Amino acid sequence: MSGFYDEGELRRIAINLFYGWGYNFYRVENQLRADDQMVRSQASRLLGMARSSVERAETDYRHEFIRTPTREKPFPDPDIVTGARDLERLGAEIGLVGNRLQALPVPENDRMTQRYRKEADTLQALIHTDEQLTGQASLMQTLLDGKNGLWMLEHQAEIKEGLLAIQQTLRGREEALIGRVA
Secondary structure, three states: OOOHEEEEEEEEHHHHHHHHHOOOOOOOHHHHHHHHHHHHHHHHHHHHHHHHHHHHHHHHHHHHOOOOOOOOOOOHHHHHHHHHHHHHHHHHHHHHHHHHHOHHHHHOHHHHHHHHOHHHHHHHHHHHHHHHHHHHHHHHHHHHHHOHHHHHHOOOOEEEHHHHHHHHHHHHHHHHHOOOOO
16 A cells, blocks of 8 residues: 555654644644734734825825915915824824734744743733734724824824723733743
């Protein structure tokens, strides 16, 4: 009988390859790690959409309120320029939070770490913060979707409060990850 049909031999080869590659598809830890990365990627995508909404609103705001210079008025109204800069900063802040979210660490999968931490338990503990981050990112995206620059400037405090909440959740996630080493 050919080795292509020997289940025991094929299983042994597959397991050797998986472990040789540093990965076993069937370990719960690997599934949780992949889920964690996917969830953070999706939450980061939502924040990217929120940033795009702010950038679009900023562009429209500039086109609508900053007029072409004339001899009588060579410079735009300082309040209008301040509003445009506030929108620009808001978009940049959302982008920074999204990048930070995507770059968050996950528990390492090396033997030394496994001696001091139960990886599956740590990943399970991170699920709560990942759910919270995803919900917060979705709320931010929904809050900003389709809104104009004037609305965003009027509700800037609320938007910044949402960003602050996301940053606090990010810090909580980092603390949960660091606090699991013991």
